Amino acid sequence: MSILRFDNVSKRYASGRTALSDVSFEVRAGEMLFITGHSGAGKSTLLKLIHLSERPSSGVVLYADRNLAKVRGPRVALHRREVGVVFQDHRLLTDRTVADNVALPLVLRGERRGETGKRVRSVLDRVGLGDRANALPGQLSAGEQQRVGIARAIVAEPRLLVADEPTGNLDPTLSAEIMGLFESLPGRGTSVMIASHDLSLVKRMKKRVLVLDHGRLADDISPEDLAA
Numbered sequence: 331m332s333i334l335r336f337d338n339v340s341k342r343y344a345s346g347r348t349a350l351s352d353v354s355f356e357v358r359a360g361e362m363l364f365i366t367g368h369s370g371a372g373k374s375t376l377l378k379l380i381h382l383s384e385r386p387s388s389g390v391v392l393y394a395d396r397n398l399a400k401v402r403g404p405r406v407a408l409h410r411r412e413v414g415v416v417f418q419d420h421r422l423l424t425d426r427t428v429a430d431n432v433a434l435p436l437v438l439r440g441e442r443r444g445e446t447g448k449r450v451r452s453v454l455d456r457v458g459l460g461d462r463a464n465a466l467p468g469q470l471s472a473g474e475q476q477r478v479g480i481a482r483a484i485v486a487e488p489r490l491l492v493a494d495e496p497t498g499n500l501d502p503t504l505s506a507e508i509m510g511l512f513e514s515l516p517g518r519g520t521s522v523m524i525a526s527h528d529l530s531l532v533k534r535m536k537k538r539v540l541v542l543d544h545g546r547l548a549d550d551i552s553p554e555d556l557a558a
């Protein structure tokens with residue numbers, strides 16, 4: 331089953347800059363893949379089209395067979411709650427505790443308090459922050475903050491998680507830890523797409539890799555090809 335499909339998608343910004351040209355690919359449910367390419371190749375733009383912070387200039391993006399062009403108005407917020415997003419700069423609420431930050435997607439969808447508390451505790455344990463639930467983000471290290479961001483993105487068990495340079499400013503040990511977390515998600519029913527320009531990391535992971543070059547899909551490398 332396909333969770334995501336790009337059909338001949340192009341994106342030209344109002345400035346006249348073309349960020350994506352005629353990009354087509356499909357992501358299966360439970361798949362984990364990387365998007366790589368030089369700075370300015372179009373990686374962030376591609377992810378933005380998935381969580382609807384940008385719209386394509388032409389072509390079609392299908393999420394779970396839903397044409398995203400038809401998702402407008404209040405349905406945009408609903409769509410965003412179905413897709414988990416991890417940013418490099420965390421985007422945590424600095425005046426709320428770790429637990430409150432992680433609970434946010436559940437609170438927004440009206441989950442019961444008891445259930446919310448249970449899920450938040452369980453996901454914080456999974457990311458190794460069970461004992462930091464009452465800390466404020468400013469009291470955590472960069473790697474810990476990144477793990478809070480990931481916990482928030484996965485607490486509602488999204489069918490798709492998109493992450494933009496999620497290990498950008500972390501040391502190799504922490505990067506490996508975070509990648510281990512991402513690797514555990516497909517087994518739990520979440521597909522994972524990670525944009526990264528870190529080629530050595532991408533090669534090490536031995537997953538499918540989409541290579542962007544000046545907005546074009548230059549290569550779609552299978553894990554078997556990487557192992558060869």
Ligand SMILES: Nc1ncnc2c1ncn2[C@@H]1O[C@H](COP(=O)(O)OP(=O)(O)OP(=O)(O)O)[C@@H](O)[C@H]1O
Binds near residue numbers: 349368374
């Ligand atoms: N809001 C915008 N308005 C105009 N041009 C933009 C906008 N966002 C991105 N671009 C341009 O679109 C192209 C692709 O940018 P994008 O951020 O998608 O690349 P990227 O591969 O994620 O780069 P990086 O690795 O440096 O983050 C670049 O030429 C960039 O300058």
